[in-house]
Amino acid sequence: MSNSPQKYKTEINFSNDWDISTQDKYIFQFFHQQLEDLEANQLHVHGVKLYKVESSIVVTAILRHSLPKKLLLEQVVLLVKNKDGKELAKKQFDMALFGELEPCTARPWKFLFEEADLLVPLDEIENEMDFEMAFEYYEKVISDFELYLDENWSNGLTVDQQGYVKNLVSSLEPIKVNEISIVGFHFEESEQAVNIFIIIRNAFSQALTIENLPIQLFDATGDIVCKLGFPIGEFQIASKQARPISLSFSKEVFQKENPDFSSWKIEMVPQTL
Structure with a gap:
């Protein structure tokens, strides 16, 4: 046969x-x-x-x-x-x-x-x-995202800073349809924590509500510094919208001592989203 x-x-x-x-x-x-x-x-x-x-x-x-x-x-x-x-x-x-x-x-x-x-x-x-x-x-991609700034962000950023974030959103690489993307754009380090500003983009055809955002932070050597799930309430983001959010990583939960933050990147942990 x-x-x-x-x-x-x-x-x-x-x-x-x-x-x-x-x-x-x-x-x-x-x-x-x-x-x-x-x-x-x-x-x-x-x-x-x-x-x-x-x-x-x-x-x-x-x-x-x-x-x-x-x-x-x-x-x-x-x-x-x-x-x-x-x-x-x-x-x-x-x-x-x-x-x-x-x-x-x-x-x-x-x-x-x-x-x-x-x-x-x-x-x-x-x-x-x-x-x-x-x-x-x-695969189909989306590149045209509209920046949304809530009241806190609108009041907290100068006109020049708002223009910078808007230009940043328009310059980002397209993402595939039905994906969520995060990009870090500002980094601040204190004795107790690292604060990172990120842009979240929604390429789904419908609005999304994100309650928990699992993020892993990498240093310049590519090592994972920490992995955290951020409970961010009911963070709503419309279809084809980009929204900024700030996250604080406490140094108490760092997995690596003395990380090299001369450069850094963040990624979502997709399996736990």
């Missing part, structure tokens, strides 16, 4: 939004027939033809899938490579016009890679050269 995975043959389909000649349909059908069958639940792109247009390249390709349900693509990132695997171009495409694919269906499409999308000089790319295509999978 064979344990090899089941294979699925796709059926080619042409978009109503692409005015394609009968001859080109036969060409795509020929290429499609040469492709190997897919295993279950695969999404595949096969490059058919590449040609240069001024300082850009146009690639025709066949996208196909073996999902048991309809497929609606929103955004895809495509890579063009030469036969040695060297990346030639990369671009994120809006697939709104591509339309919906029935289960186990293939559809040809054209993709324009402009000069800014090329990863090599244009003269390294030849018309109708042998090439390969691949998806670069990515």
Whole structure:
């Protein structure tokens, strides 16, 4: 008895939004027939033809899938490579016009890679050269967060300080959808404690209420100085919002003697959040 995975043959389909000649349909059908069958639940792109247009390249390709349900693509990132695997171009495409694919269906499409999308000089790319295509999978991220300062923060910060925090929020790296991010931005040390100001960002689609915030503090050597769970009441943060909060780490609970705070970082302890 064979344990090899089941294979699925796709059926080619042409978009109503692409005015394609009968001859080109036969060409795509020929290429499609040469492709190997897919295993279950695969999404595949096969490059058919590449040609240069001024300082850009146009690639025709066949996208196909073996999902048991309809497929609606929103955004895809495509890579063009030469036969040695060297990346030639990369671009994120809006697939709104591509339309919906029935289960186990293939559809040809054209993709324009402009000069800014090329990863090599244009003269390294030849018309109708042998090439390969691949998806670069990515996760959706959020970069546009609105800073929220409650009354205490608004009254406690000068206009310049508020501007600094706002600029900081806008300069932070994007985070993945459905994640919480914390970033420390100010550090104060006294004889008894270390006080740190942090920014919390909420990339969930709904508001969150945080009652306990588990944080670990690292020193310049990368050692954990301490790990604490901060009961912060009912700290509410709206979707796509950034809020500052201050935390105090008592030196009595430090795990490391004489930590080096010439640099430092903080992280959440996700498993206990």
